[in-house]
Amino acid sequence: MSWNTAKKRFQRDIESLPTRLREYYQRELNARYTLPTFEGAQLPTIPAPKRKTNVQKGIAPGDLVYITEGEKKGTVTSVFHYNPSNDAVLVANVTEKRITPKTTWVDNQNSHYVDYPKYIPHSSVKLAGKDRDDSGKVSYVVADEIVLKDKYYDDRYRSWLPRRFVKHHDTIEIPWPNPPTAFEDDSLSTPELAVLEKTYELQTIAKPPFPKAALDQLRNPYSRHKKRVLSELQARRLNSPEMPLSTEQKIYLAKQANKPKKVYTNLSEEIKDFIGDKIAQHVNSIKEPAMLAHLEALSKSTIPDFKKTMENIKENEKTQ
Amino acid sequence: MSMRIPVRTLSSCVANLARAKKLSFGDLSKVQLREPIVPTHKNFDVSPDHPLWAFFPEGNKSESALRGSDEVELNSREWTFPELRRKSFEDLHRLWYLTLKERNILAREVRLAEALRYSRTQQHEALDEKLVTVQKRIKQVLLERQVAYERVQTFTEQQQAYLAEFEERYLNAGADEIVSYNEKLVRLQYALFGIQPQLQDYNLEEDINIKFVNGLSYVSNLKLKRYLDRNPNVAKTFELPLNGVVEELPFLLRGVDEAVEEVQALRESGENVKLDKIQVFPFLRSALANAIEQEQQEFQ
Numbered sequence: 001m002s003w004n005t006a007k008k009r010f011q012r013d014i015e016s017l018p019t020r021l022r023e024y025y026q027r028e029l030n031a032r033y034t035l036p037t038f039e040g041a042q043l044p045t046i047p048a049p050k051r052k053t054n055v056q057k058g059i060a061p062g063d064l065v066y067i068t069e070g071e072k073k074g075t076v077t078s079v080f081h082y083n084p085s086n087d088a089v090l091v092a093n094v095t096e097k098r099i100t101p102k103t104t105w106v107d108n109q110n111s112h113y114v115d116y117p118k119y120i121p122h123s124s125v126k127l128a129g130k131d132r133d134d135s136g137k138v139s140y141v142v143a144d145e146i147v148l149k150d151k152y153y154d155d156r157y158r159s160w161l162p163r164r165f166v167k168h169h170d171t172i173e174i175p176w177p178n179p180p181t182a183f184e185d186d187s188l189s190t191p192e193l194a195v196l197e198k199t200y201e202l203q204t205i206a207k208p209p210f211p212k213a214a215l216d217q218l219r220n221p222y223s224r225h226k227k228r229v230l231s232e233l234q235a236r237r238l239n240s241p242e243m244p245l246s247t248e249q250k251i252y253l254a255k256q257a258n259k260p261k262k263v264y265t266n267l268s269e270e271i272k273d274f275i276g277d278k279i280a281q282h283v284n285s286i287k288e289p290a291m292l293a294h295l296e297a298l299s300k301s302t303i304p305d306f307k308k309t310m311e312n313i314k315e316n317e318k319t320q
Numbered sequence: 321m322s323m324r325i326p327v328r329t330l331s332s333c334v335a336n337l338a339r340a341k342k343l344s345f346g347d348l349s350k351v352q353l354r355e356p357i358v359p360t361h362k363n364f365d366v367s368p369d370h371p372l373w374a375f376f377p378e379g380n381k382s383e384s385a386l387r388g389s390d391e392v393e394l395n396s397r398e399w400t401f402p403e404l405r406r407k408s409f410e411d412l413h414r415l416w417y418l419t420l421k422e423r424n425i426l427a428r429e430v431r432l433a434e435a436l437r438y439s440r441t442q443q444h445e446a447l448d449e450k451l452v453t454v455q456k457r458i459k460q461v462l463l464e465r466q467v468a469y470e471r472v473q474t475f476t477e478q479q480q481a482y483l484a485e486f487e488e489r490y491l492n493a494g495a496d497e498i499v500s501y502n503e504k505l506v507r508l509q510y511a512l513f514g515i516q517p518q519l520q521d522y523n524l525e526e527d528i529n530i531k532f533v534n535g536l537s538y539v540s541n542l543k544l545k546r547y548l549d550r551n552p553n554v555a556k557t558f559e560l561p562l563n564g565v566v567e568e569l570p571f572l573l574r575g576v577d578e579a580v581e582e583v584q585a586l587r588e589s590g591e592n593v594k595l596d597k598i599q600v601f602p603f604l605r606s607a608l609a610n611a612i613e614q615e616q617q618e619f620q
Contacts (some may be wrong), residue, residue, distance in 0.1 A: 159397055186393035187377075188422065195399075199408040205472045206514030206531050209465035210409040218463050 015047045022047075043086040043119055054082040058146045058164050059127065062177030065091060066142040069124035076128050076140055080117070088119035127164070129174040141166070143174060158183050264312040374421060375428045386429050386436070389443040398453045404461045412458050419451045419458075426451075479512060483538060491546055505542070509535050515572070519612050524605045533565060533600060540571035540579075547576045554580065559587075564594045565604060573611050 014025050023044060054060055063079045072094050081090040098116035100109075129141040148162035156179055166172040208215075220226075230238070245253070267275075286292055345351075357363060366373075368380040376382035404412065426448045430441045486508060493501045509515040513535025516522050540562060548555040558580070562568050567586065570579035586592040595603055 183395045186395045188393050189396040190399075195403050196406075198406045199411050200406055204511050204514055205469065206510075206512060206535075209469050210462060214409075214413075214462070215466065218459055218466065 015045070043088050043121060045085050046087055051084040052087075053084060055161060056148075057082065057084075057087075057122065058148055058162075059089065059122070060176055061180050064128040064130055064140070064177075065089070065125040066128045066140070067091070067094070067120070067125055070094070070120060076142075079125075082122070083119060086119060087122045089122055089125055090117050090119055091125065094118050094120060127174060129172075141172060141174070143167070143172075146174065156183070264309060264316050266313055375425055377425050386432050386438070387444075389440045392443040392447055394443060394447055394450075396450075398450050399457060401457055401461065404457055405464075407461075409462070412462060416455060416458050419454050423448055423451050423455075483512070487542055487545075490542055491549065505539065509539050513538070515539070519608070519615050522608060522612065524608060528601050528604045528608070532604070536565060536568050536572060536604075537562075540568035543571050543576050544580070547580060558584070563592050565600055566595060567592050569604070569607055 012025070014022050014029075017025065026044065059065075059079060059082050061079055061081055064076055065079055066076050067073055075093070077092045077094065079089050079091050082088075083090070094117070095115040096118040098114060099112050100114055100116065102112070127143045127146055129143070131139050131141055133139070143166040145167040146164050147167050149165055150163050151160050152163065153159070154161045154176060157176070161176055164174045164176070166174065283292070283295065286295070366380075370380070373380045373382075376385070377387060399415070404415075407415070426444050430444050433439070433441050433444075486504075490501050490505065506517050510517055513531045514527060514529075515532060515535045516527060544560075544562065548558060548560075562583070567583045570582040573579075574582065583592070
């Protein structure tokens with residue numbers, strides 16, 4: 001959180017690296033700073049933006065799950081904890097033998113070598129529901145996948161929760177389990193009456209909703225999006241660089257500059273007659289009606305260059 | 321700069337500073353040793369009012385400087401948007417600082433834990449995340465209100481249409497309805513122009529603005545129109561329109577009958593000057609301040 005930002009500036013942020021590099025550094029860190037006997041977490045960490053809470057994953061402490069992989073494959077146990085940073089669950093009866101350093105010993109521990117709870121990936125468990133029929137026989141329903149739908153207020157959790165259904169079986173709902181410890185009011189809780197008391201009502205649109213000085217705290221007046229001036233870097237990005245000219249290009253441009261400016265004038269009557277004669281001669285020689293129709297259509301199309309030339313002629317006449 | 325100091329001066333200093341009597345410890349065998357003072361925090365008192373107690377979860381009654389992870393209270397949830405939307409700015413402001421105070425306590429504890437190499441602060445961070453969410457939501461709620469306020473300022477056409485419609489209804493209201501219509505008008509003038517219903521609620525610096533002047537002219541003309549419709553005798557002699565805020569203000573402060581009389585008296589005495597734009601706000605401020613003072617005197 002916010003309290004150790006200064007320290008983080010000088011750390012390598014592993015989470016921002018590409019997956020491969022991240023794994024590499026993780027392995028290196030584990031190898032360098034932990035003794036081989038005290039192995040750290042082996043499951044890869046998930047970058048913070050991709051993490052999901054246990055509610056989003058549809059799993060909660062107290063749930064029954066069916067283990068699909070590993071030593072305890074095929075058994076149904078209950079969940080203790082879901083770890084969002086590894087997407088892993090801690091379930092009952094799944095442990096591993098570990099050598100623990102003395103600093104982590106708990107009460108009544110006599111040996112370094114203990115059964116230690118083992119995190120297993122969330123992908124290797126499936127949510128199970130317990131069902132008891134009329135004769136008292138217990139059966140389990142294992143959901144291959146679950147979907148979260150709707151929302152309802154769960155008083156046990158004191159929050160809004162989605163409902164969990166077995167995928168493609170909208171009638172089979174797996175309710176959320178009872179929370180391991182009941183939620184009770186603590187010193188940070190606000191009494192219900194105080195929360196529900198309404199102290200704001202819009203009475204006037206002529207006055208701002210809060211003092212003017214508070215607005216700067218809500219909107220950053222120095223935001224870079226509000227700046228009307230581009231920085232040098234931004235300006236460079238927007239404009240393409242000026243390319244240097246080759247020697248040939250320079251010679252060509254110098255020649256062009258020396259040439260007299262082209263003057264546009266109207267065609268003389270003689271030339272007009274000559275062109276007209278030529279075209280008439282050609283058109284009269286054509287016998288095919290389709291070709292004539294084609295030429296007729298072609299004569300109606302306008303050429304932008306022709307328009308430009310006519311404008312140039314007009315300008316030229318004006319200047320003269 | 322030279323550092324030459326006359327030798328004579330130094331020697332006189334030495335003579336002055338010299339002890340008249342030689343320093344001695346007396347009889348050392350009679351000196352009694354006291355108990356050594358152990359350097360511990362128990363040897364000094366901290367005032368129970370010390371402001372830094374605010375950085376401890378239970379103030380000056382705190383037993384330890386660092387809560388264990390099981391002592392951090394994680395049972396309560398964040399304030400939701402609908403809950404925060406019901407709260408006034410003052411409440412949200414207070415809530416913001418209460419949240420900030422809790423966050424400061426947590427930050428201090430985590431910092432201490434770092435120094436002590438105590439790494440189990442996940443619960444502290446989880447609680448801090450909840451508090452951060454509350455702060456973000458408070459900001460969001462306030463911004464929603466600000467955006468709504470800014471947008472509604474552009475709805476001038478709708479406001480004008482509503483005012484015209486209200487004017488028609490007000491003028492056509494019967495004698496039995498006019499009391500409720502006057503109450504409506506009080507609400508309307510606060511809603512659209514920010515004219516306070518009670519004199520003592522005025523903040524003269526902020527409330528007297530261009531909207532107030534517009535509202536004053538709307539309200540006074542509305543009341544006068546109705547009055548002249550009902551009293552044709554007065555309408556014959558009364559010249560329209562009202563000449564600026566000096567003639568409009570009486571309609572806000574007093575009943576219509578009294579206001580009309582006052583305006584007529586003003587006109588006869590020639591005091592109904594049309595103010596320049598720059599004079600309008602100072603005039604309204606001083607006139608309202610006088611009215612407030614008068615009301616207070618009457619109340620006492």
